[in-house]
Amino acid sequence: MPSLSTDTTHTLATRTIQVPVALLALVSTLLGLLFTRMARRRFAMPPGPKPLPIIGNYFDMPTHEQWKTYKQWSEHYDSDLVHVNVLGTDVIIVNTVTAADELFRRRSALYSSRPKMPMIRDLIGLKWHLAFMPHQETWRANRKIVGQEQSPQHTINTRPQQLKWTRTYLQNLMNSPDNFFEHIQHLASAVVLEDVYGLQVKPSGTPDPFIRAATGAVEAMGAAGIYGTYLVDYLPILKYVPSWFPGAEFQSAAKKWRESTDVAASVPFKLVKEAMAEGDAALSITSKLLAKLSAGDVAGETLIRHTGATMFSQGSAASVSALRTFFLIMVLHPEIQAKAQAEIDSIVRGRLPTFADMDALPYVSALIKEVLRWAPIVPLAFPRQLEADDMYDGYFLPAGSVIVPNTWAILQDPTTYRNPTVFDPTRFLTREGTLDPSKNVDPAFGYGRRVCPGRSAAMSMMYISIATTLAAFNVTKAVDEDGFHIKPSCEYTAGLLRYAKPFKCEIELRSAEAEMMIHAMND
Template identity: 40%
Template sequence: MLTITDVAWLDLLCLTGVGLYYLVKQVVIKKNPAPYPPGPRGWPLIGNVLDMPRIKPWLTFTEWGQKYGDITHIEVLGRHIIVLNSVKTALEMMDSKSTLYSDRPVLPMAGELAGFKDCVAFLPYGDRFRRQRKNLHRVIGSRTAVDVYNEIEEVETRRFLKRLLANPDQLQEHVRHTTGAIILRLSHGYEVKENNDPFIDLAERVVANASQATAPGAFMVDILPFLAKVPAWFPGAGFKHLAREWRETLEEMVSAPHKFVKDQMVAGTAPVSLTSNLLQGSDVSAEEDHAVKWSAFNLYAGGSDTTVSAIYSLFLAMTLFPDVQKKAQAEIDAVVGPDRLPTFADRDSLPYAEALVKEVLRWNVVVPTGFPHCVSEDDIHDGYYIPKGSLVMPNIWFMLNNPRTYANPEQFNPERFLAKNGKEPEMEPRTMCFGFGRRICPGLHLADASIWISTVMTLAVFDISKVVENGVEITPEVEPLQGTVSHPKLFKCSIKPRSATAHGLVEQDANY
């Protein structure tokens, strides 16, 4: 990984040329029509390159917001970066002015070098982007559309319960397997193997690579794009070898399941899926085939890693907050009873469980700094100049931890989302946790359904608690990890059937 520290010598080699460009730009550039938003003062030539955080950037962005206000501006080697620290401002800019704020920046490491440029999250706003979004909308664009797949969700979650019963120590692996199984059924009609499934293993590597490649400040090439032209043999260019490995893994993940569906269609055995639906009918052009292939991949890329993080966070929360777990279980017991597992048909009757899912999304933020938008034209917002080409980064972590929005945000309290004693619920976290405007996560309804059914089925049959080792109770650490998609730090917990009846329900439904 090529970082600012690792390539200090390369910076010195390049800064002369960058400095000359910067100085010329300052001389010839037209006068700004309004001031930039406030922000930390930069250095000559390099701007705020030393201020750009690489470890938990959401905390630094929060400090900037407290010091400079809801909109903060920095400039890194001529590139303007706008950080938003309020929901109101994010909605005003990225929703209300979505025609200006829906583009994507070119990310040299992830998009160009590692090959993710054809993924919908990286596409510039235009025809190709709209085509892929339309393809996804047909399958998962509304809760009604997602309801078609409720049975798949329920069957795969029952299998998840069986895996937990057999091997509770492999929690994260089970969550990943189940999430991948659901999405691959929808995207390619592929039913995964119980162990060592090749597509699951491949997909996990791809989403992990994507999270690393897009982490803010992780690679110098994203700050100095001309480094992409450095030969792979050049000292300090190890990032190019890493990118090549990531590209090869990505190409296999995009192409192999697609070929699987096409082969099944020829044989007349292809189950219904996003891919088979879009390829059905008249001859498909190479361009259309390419769009279908990437649309199906986007279903996995957009929904798998984020859903894994949220469900894993649920287990962490239940380990740390047993009183919340007991309340959710009492509601499930009262509504569902002991003789069956909850289903989506019970959702409207389980308001505390619904609030619990919302609090999980708020408490351990899955995508703390969102994914940067890019401004397609100059704009003046709230009296500040936002130049064309600026990166706009919403600090979603702070939005979900703002004490003005959420009382005692450090507390895990699902009841904040329930109307009580004349008090209105606090702000719906899904307003911001899935992104903004025309770049909102296309898989939000699928992710929401997966998190909900995992929550209620798990709590119906299992007690989750702290592990006791050598007579000492182990309290997990709440520590979000680096990456565009942030996961809780690995932790241990005890997962045991609530009763003999619950044990029987898991076994009974294992082969559903």
């Protein structure tokens, strides 16, 4: 009998080893799938509407003010979490502060990434935006820069810029009060543009390409930022469908928004680089960071360009939303306006409020907090993606699930905020009238590792603009041609970012002295 060669023996032995290894891998995979199925059966997923075969809960998903429907589901099923499945994607909505704190803060390692969101990342082109990056090294590098450049100390350093543009805003209100929505946007964009790029916006009322780019990017985020607004989020293959194909109108919308996002991501950055090359660039976040780079550091330039575009495009969103709601509340609640003005008048005389007066104006600070609670800027916070299987309160949460924090429901929880539908700044005050440190609106700025890095700058901008507006102006209901008061509709936009829709009101100087104080501001 012929003997086997050494090579042949080695080959057979290798194959003999590979067979059980392959079988072991197959068995392991099958056991893993079996375990997952058993887990789903043993530990039920959070409750929710009963799904249909294949399409799941597609027809159950709300398309307008989704946060209200999700809160109703949470109350109906008596559960912090609500689960739906849409075309094979598990979506879990978090409706209470208890669940949000446990998942997003205590278990942040599992709940800090983002779903793919092909509409907003691929088609609109917002991959560069920090808010939509997955929780990976690129995100960490971007977050580090944004966190450093929007720190509380940086906010204090930029207060002179905020005061300068607040004076312009007050003068605009005085000269053309009917255009107050436009003046709000001008103020917010001017502060951010100068801080990030050292550039100046054109006067309010004049078309400005930078403001147009920023508002276009924000509009895109608002329209497409809620996961599943567009079917392509659930079926990513649809992103390859041409715009002329029936039902592919989303392609045309994405193309329009991409034009704005491309400008926001590149044009201001390019202008700063050109100004630096000519030696006349103004000091800004971008110029400071670029000056530290080594020649030819393309990766570094890309990082700075993306972080700058993130701060620029989103930096004005919170201030614009809050100020619109502030004016609406002043029209609806003149007694609240009068109380805030009385507090200011008791502390500040012969001038407008400054940042030095903030601690002495607790009711004004409480009013700002209530604005953020009553009408949260982002009612459904940016979605998360669960990184691994998890359990919460006896419920099984599968890896890959899209997790949606319902900030509106959290800030409307009657166990935390008594009579939540009522606008009441005193809920944030002690009996003595000081700010209550145990009461906050932290959920308004996000959760865990993905909390908004620009919250300090946003709160600073809200304070100085609202305090000075109250000191200088009275805001009342508009009057129609027949002499009747016009009550605002109180309607809001319904996307990721929430804004009060345009309404009319009367904005008048409180006194001749108020006009003098506006002109004297910063002198």
